[in-house]
């Protein structure tokens with residue numbers, strides 16, 4: 001039965017193509033992953049970096065600015081001096 005042969009060959013061909021690891025570049029970090037792992041990688045590694053969502057950096061800045069606004073003028077000067085010292089400190 002030639003028809004059955006064609007169908008089973010096609011099935012083998014399709015399963016081969018599907019199981020082939022296809023490298024896909026992560027558009028967030030640029031690393032290569034097989035297509036079946038990319039979605040789980042993104043969920044695990046970039047869960048907090050969804051489009052339009054603030055990053056940890058931005059959230060940290062907002063927190064610092066909010067705290068800074070509540071300081072007295074004297075303490076603002078101290079904070080600025082300490083920040084400047086932090087930036088100048090040798091790493």
Ligand SMILES: [Zn+2]
Nearest residue numbers: 026028029030
């Ligand atoms: Zn990534």
